Amino acid sequence: MLDDIKKDARERMTKCVQTFQSDMKKLRTGRAHPSLIEHLKVDYYGNDTPLNQVANIAVEDGRTLVVSPWEKTMVQPIEKAIHKSDLGLNPMTAGTVIRIPMPALTEERRRDITKVLRQDAEGARVAVRNVRRDVMAAIKELQKGKQISQDDEKRAEAEIQKLTDKHIADIEQALQAKEKEVMQV
Secondary structure, eight states, X not given: OHHHHHHHHHHHHHHHHHHHHHHXXXXXXXXXXXXXXXXXXXXXXXXXXXXXXXXXXXXXXXXXXXXXXXXXXXXXXHHHHHHHSTTOOOOEEETTEEEEEOOOOOHHHHHHHHHHHHHHHHHHHHHHHHHHHHXXXXXXXXXXXXXXXXXXXXXXXXXXXXHHHHHHHHHHHHHHHHHHHHHOO
């Protein structure tokens, strides 16, 4: 019973951290990275399809992404999707290849990105704490129902707290690494 609750808590907290990390990948830094645009939706024969399912995305150099559509007819819809995104990118088409230069970030934009990162990190920490709260309530219910002893309850709460601290530290570590990357000129 307790093991199931602990396993569930571990999985849910890990998902919170993973969601934060995937959200961080979508933030634009000065460096080109395929995850920046692969989630963009492209009109593919009337269906909104993620860009990475209709084209190959590669990094040409540190500041340029190259998008190679699998069909020649997809060049225009891909270009349109990149223009419509709020990433502030200007794709340049050369035949069937789309090159996307990454503009250098200004100091002000870097600070804005850092603020967004910190807000996202706080949201992830709150999500982890909410998981802890739910699990602690479930453990207390078990103890009230006399399904576990007080000692088991205290031991389980201590383990859940350690788990919470570990996941919050993971979020903090990821945040600091990304902030360092963003502020690097």
